[in-house]
Amino acid sequence: MKISGAEIFVESLKREGVKHIFGYPGGVILNIFDLLYDDKDIQLILTRHEQGAVHAADGYARSTGRPGVVLVTSGPGATNTITGIATASMDSIPLVVFSGQVPTMLIGNDAFQEADIVGISRPCTKYNFLAKDVKDIAKIVRESFHIASTGRPGPVLIDLPKDVTSAKAEFIWPEIKIRSYNPTYEGNRWMISQAAHLIAKSRKALIIAGGGVVLSGAARELKELAEITELPVTMTLMGLGSFPGSNKLSLGMPGMHGTYYANKAIQDSDLLIAIGMRFDDRVTGKLDAFAPNAKIIHIDIDPTSIKKNVRVDIPIVGDVKRVLTVLNRILKEEIKEQWGEVRKAWLRQIEIWKQERPMTYTYSDEVIKPQFVVEKIYELTKGDAIISTEVGQNQMWAAQFYKFDKPRMWLTSGGLGTMGYGFPAAIGAQISHPNKLVIDIAGDGSIQMNIQELATAVINKLPVKVAILNNRYLGMVRQWQELFFGERYSHTHLEVVPDFVKLAEAYGAIGLRATKPSEVEPVLKEAFKIKKTVFMDFVVHWKEKVFPMVPAGAPIDQMLFEEVKEKPEKKLKAVK
């Protein structure tokens, strides 16, 4: 029996196990929206902007490991997805984005709401398709899910012209065969063996774990590696949660806003074991001065990430989980090294650095310090919450002062640095984890970029919590202006910031505010009790900066720290 392209499409999504789609309707995609109107298996979450839909699908994907699905219309609907797609692309997040397109006979004619979205999205997708024939729809859907979620994951876009979704064909669920796409999963055994021997010989080795560990589901294998080798682990921004942040071997985050001890350890190490990370410039600082004495083992599924920025002594292309499984076995069964005093001396040195410069900030009784809010969130949730962030100071404070013990609990735009990411991402995570506490740690600038998604959260009865660290500035840019531009705050003072409490209420959500440190805990406790969307407006110290900081282009051990006060106020150490 022949069925319409739209029906083939919906049936294909069901075969892929799709339960939720994030989207926004429009003229040329109505064939599909009409079918979803009374579908019992697939729920469409209507966002208020297509960018919100993509970030929500992205948060859904990061928190579950399954591809997020987006459905939007042509032209502006499609172009509005680009920031979200680029965000997912930079962080290797599996997304499948379907855009409507004008009928095939009108393509190229500058028709109403026509955009060459296949052309526009090409540089920021892993792959994209234009479905030209109704008979290809099932195959394209199947291939797109396969491509998005295998190898190095990434976003795939499929453009669906209106006449193709209304044309009819038999439904055939095809086998996947893409001759030119064969990701390498098994690492080269000889290289892994070489790596094991190098680890055995090293005296001051260090593991750097990236987002690839999370994507590959290799947190257990990473922990085992650290335990077998007795080595410290630093996690990149994307790698937070891949290794327990509260573990004694954890050094927190390296790089520009990383810990003093992680950066010192990198610079002093004789071997870096880089796993599922790509040596981003925010991690390496000045490349020529990065880890000058270290040999580098680099494990990554994407060969283009290896030797792109730094020299590598042992490149291992493969899936992190499989490579680590083999590496751990060799270390345990063939090498059986007991490091004893060698490791103790190295860990002792790291402990000295930890004592020298722990992660701290100056506490105040008068004004709320943003780090204090993050610490309190960690303390009250005991780390058992999904945390998303916006981008800027809020993101860095969350990364520094919240300890992530498990993977997929940390959602942040690492590569692209997309303001407006956190709130819709939290919505996506809450959809997939209805009973979990989901908190977006936001800035007053960033939250205004996708604040319209309050409606999405409220209408879907999502108890998402948004903690706004409100300093009335684009804080991170202001920090740069203060440090490097002679305090000329060109256009970073937002002056008019909405009353977030009233704004939340206007949408039917709950708004709470804290202006004094003593109000922080009560506000958080109250918010966590409420089973509704809550905005918390924390009016924080406007001049607070993110420290430590490595100025852009400097070696990572040349860090700036908080200035020492003449009368030191009470120092509060980060919550253990």
Added chain:
Amino acid sequence: MRHTISLLVENKFGVLSRIAGLFSGRGYNIESLSVGETIDPQISTMTIVTSGDDKIIEQINKQLNKLIDVIKVIDMTELAHVEREMVLIKVAPRQEDKAEVLRLTEIFRGRVLDSSKTTYTIEVTGDEKKIEALVELLKPFGIKEFVRTGKIAMGREGIRKT
């Protein structure tokens, strides 16, 4: 250093743009590019001439390999291979120079495809050096038009590059 990279790709719309976009998006230069179907109409070959240091060339090869539509990447520079390109040159010699132009064409094993009262259109195939040598020799006679295909390359069987 200059590299000649040969690609086997799916013969689909958008593939050329994907490959060209990879080069432009990463700031790599394409010196020449030629593309055509193979015996199997579902597959095309592309020959790209590009240049860069070892690190850039390694990245180009890896990035090309990563593209979903790319079936095979061969850096011909590392292999014994034959390469050719074709040019069409329209020359407008003075009456007294015509014989010399024809003689040069013959020496370079070119062919005259068209002649008019004032011009000869000459076809030449060969490697880059040969073509450049002929162009230099013909320049003084007045080149009116010049079209070049870009390089195509093929590995040589059973011969290792020394």
